[in-house]
Amino acid sequence: MANNIYIHIPFCRQKCYYCSFISYTDLNLIPDYVSSLCTEIKELYKQEKAQTIYFGGGTPSLLEIKQFKRIINSFNYNDFTEITVEINPETVNRKYLTDLFKLGVNRISIGCQTFDNNILKIIGRKHSSQQVKDCIKFAKEAGLKNISLDFIYGLPSQTMQKFAEDLHTALNLGIQHISLYGLKIDEGCYFCKQTPENIPDNDSQADMYLKAIEIMTQNNFNHYEISNFALEGFESRHNLNYWNNNTYYGFGVAAHGYIDGIRYSNETDLIQYINNPINNKEEHILSAQDKLEEEIFLGFRRMQGIDINLINSKYNIDFQTQYKSIIDKYLLSEHIIKTKNGYKLSDKGILVSNIILADFLQ
Ligand code: SF4
Numbered sequence: 001m002a003n004n005i006y007i008h009i010p011f012c013r014q015k016c017y018y019c020s021f022i023s024y025t026d027l028n029l030i031p032d033y034v035s036s037l038c039t040e041i042k043e044l045y046k047q048e049k050a051q052t053i054y055f056g057g058g059t060p061s062l063l064e065i066k067q068f069k070r071i072i073n074s075f076n077y078n079d080f081t082e083i084t085v086e087i088n089p090e091t092v093n094r095k096y097l098t099d100l101f102k103l104g105v106n107r108i109s110i111g112c113q114t115f116d117n118n119i120l121k122i123i124g125r126k127h128s129s130q131q132v133k134d135c136i137k138f139a140k141e142a143g144l145k146n147i148s149l150d151f152i153y154g155l156p157s158q159t160m161q162k163f164a165e166d167l168h169t170a171l172n173l174g175i176q177h178i179s180l181y182g183l184k185i186d187e188g189c190y191f192c193k194q195t196p197e198n199i200p201d202n203d204s205q206a207d208m209y210l211k212a213i214e215i216m217t218q219n220n221f222n223h224y225e226i227s228n229f230a231l232e233g234f235e236s237r238h239n240l241n242y243w244n245n246n247t248y249y250g251f252g253v254a255a256h257g258y259i260d261g262i263r264y265s266n267e268t269d270l271i272q273y274i275n276n277p278i279n280n281k282e283e284h285i286l287s288a289q290d291k292l293e294e295e296i297f298l299g300f301r302r303m304q305g306i307d308i309n310l311i312n313s314k315y316n317i318d319f320q321t322q323y324k325s326i327i328d329k330y331l332l333s334e335h336i337i338k339t340k341n342g343y344k345l346s347d348k349g350i351l352v353s354n355i356i357l358a359d360f361l362q
Contacts, residue, residue, distance in 0.1 A: 001046070001048060001247065001259065001260065002048060002246075002247040002248050002249050002257070002258075002259050003048050003049060003050060003051040003052075003247075004050070004051055004052045004054075004238060004241045004246065004247070004248040004249070005045075005050055005052065005053045005054065005075060005248065005249045005251065006054050006056060006238075006248060006249065006250045006251070006255060006256075006257070007037065007053065007054065007055050007056070007060075007071060007251045007252055007255070008056060008057065008058065008250070008251070008252030008253060008254060008255040008266075009033075009055055009056070009057040009058045009059065009060040009062070009063060009252065010022065010023050010024055010033075010057065010058040010252065010253050010254065010270060011023060011024050011025070011026075011027055011029070011030055011033075011057070011058050011059060011062050012024070012025060012057070012058055012059045012062075012088075013025065013027070013059065013062070013088075013091075013126065014124070014126065015124065015189075015190065016123060016124045016125055017122075017123050017124035017189065017190040017191050017194075017196075018123055018124070018152070018183060018184075018185065018189055018190075018191050019189055020186035020187060020188040020189040020192075021058070022254060022268065023057070023058045023059075024058075024270050027062060029270065029274065030062065030063065030067070031067075032274050033252075033253075033270070033273075033274055034063070034067045034070060034071065036273060036274045036275075036277040037071060037251055037252055037277065038070060038071060038074055039277050039278065040251050040252070040266075040277040040278055041071070041074045041075070041251055042074065043278050044249070044251075044278070045074065045075065045249060045251075047076045048076065049076050049077070049078070049081075050075045050076060050077040050081045051080075051081060051082070051237065051241070052081065052082040052083075052084070052237050052238035052241060053072065053075060053077060053081060053082070053083045053084070053238075054083075054084045054238040055068075055071075055084065055085045055086060056086050057086050058086075059086070059088045059091060060085050060086050060087070061085060061086070061087040061088055061091040061092050061096070062088075062091055065096065065099040065100065065103065068085070068100065068103055068105070069103055072103055072104060072105075077104065079104075081104070082106065082107055082146075082236075082237045082238060083104050083105045083106055083107065084105070084107040084108065084109055084236070084238060085100060085105050085107075085108055085109070086108075086109045086110075086111065087108050087109065087110045087111065087135065088110075088111050088126075088127065089110055089111070089112070089127040089131040089132045089134070089135040090126050090127040090131055092135060092138070093138065094138040094141065094142070097135070097138045097139050097142040097144065098138075098141075098142040098143075100142070101139075101142040101143045101144055105144075106144065106145075106146060107144070107146040107147075107148070107236075108139055108144055108146075108147055108148070109148040109149075109150060109177075109179070110132060110135055110136070110139075110147065110148065110149050110150065111125075111150050112129075112132045112149040112150055112151060112170070113125055113150065113151060113152045113155070114129075114151065114152065114155055114158065114162075114163075114166050115129040115132065115165070115166050115169045115170075116129070116157075116158070116162055116166070117129055118157065119155050119156065119157055119158060119162075122155075122156050122157065122196055123152075123155060123156065124190065129169075132149070133173060136173050136174075136175065140174075145176070146176055146177070146234055147175045147176055147177070148175065148176065148177035148178065148179060148236070149170050149175050149177070149178050149179075150178075150179045150180075150181070151166060151167070151170070151178060151179070151180050151181070152180075152181050152182070152183050153180060153181075153182055153183070153205060153208040153209060153212065154182045154183040154199065154200045154204065154205035154208060155183055155199075155200075156196040156197065156198050156199050157198045158200060158208075159200075160204070160207060160208060160211060163208045163211065163212075164211055164215060167212060167215045167216065168215070171215075171219050176230060176231045176234035177228070177229065177230045177231070177234050177235075177236065178216065178221065178228070178229045178230075179227055179228050179229075180209070180212055180227050180228075180229070181227055182205045182208075182209065183199065183205070185199075206351050209350075209351070210347060210351075212229075213347060216229040217229075220232075222235070222303075223303050224240075224302065224303055224304070225239070225240075225243060225301055225302050225303060226301050226303075226345075226350055226353060240302075242298065243298045243299070243301050243302050244298070244302075245291075245294055245295045245298045245299070246258075247259050247260070250264070250265075250266065251266075252266065252273075253266060253267060253268065253269070253270050253273040253274075254266055254267070254268045254273075261285060261286050261291070262283050262284065262285050262286070263283070263284045263286060264281045264282060264283045264284070265281065265282050266280070266281055267280040267281070288315065289362060291315070292311070292315045292317065293360060293361050293362065295311055295314070295315070296311070296357070296360045297357050297360065297361070299311075300343075300344070300345055300353065300356070300357055301353075302344075303344060303345075304339070304341075304344060305336075305337075305339050305341075305342055305343050305344025305345065306341075306342040306343055306344070307341040307342050308320065308341060308342040308343075309341065309342075310341075311342075319342075323360065326359050326360060327343065329359075330349065330356055330359075331343075334346055334348060334349075335348055335349035335352065335356055336349050336356070337349075
């Protein structure tokens, strides 16, 4: 049973230089892929009322409108369903966004990364800052009232001043949500072989992140998750469902889902998936300890932190006793803060959240 649905669209026109995700550039495969997606959905989806539907990628905006229509119509949804599509600005125009809105898409997440055209070139993005601005304008004219922008900080040649300008430009464009990620050069990306000059060091990245918290919160954006900021009422319901450790479907190649205590991942090879979209899932049945650790791990990603009473009743434990030494250590070092219901990360703690959260894992 799940009311939240993720659909993976793994195609991109070309590879951004910092990206290590698996994506495919043979766009001729899209029609077969959409057919296989619909087969998978028909077989596994139990017609639960969809609270959220999220098209992520890759570049979902490479799909034709009729392909979106076919997929969305497979689900039981209504006007209250949050339907999000990730958009690359160079792939859309006014008509496309209007048609998406008419289909029921009510939230878009635009891959902006920066408004600096030189940096966009350096990182291999194919759009200009003007195309992002046009995309927002067309989306608003189409009727979309829930627009998110993705940014990366710590980009080559990016200074604190340029990064702050990016955020102010976004705020002036009247968007409702921002996601921010620090540049990471993972194995498999072009930058891994050909590392550019002038990449800000870790300390500068941390300073940019803290600056972002300052700018966004001063402008009434709620810092509701480590990497996410939203005006009140515009938090991503789809992503909150993940962080609240609830169930969801994952459809498409390499998609992940979580249903009935089982985490599953789909076939990762595109052709194999197209040929057989139903079988070849890897399943992992979670133990009680796995579930507890995931609850803590995901809960600390939300800025409101974890709710101890909820965890105690859900997992039949005494959190304070079980994790006393870890809690005491990080309270003393001011990496976590006591809240009314439990604990949350401090700004200082967010910067080393991976280390702190690893301490809670057995
Ligand atoms: S960053 Fe996004 S658009 Fe660029 S290659 Fe990766 S998945 Fe595709």
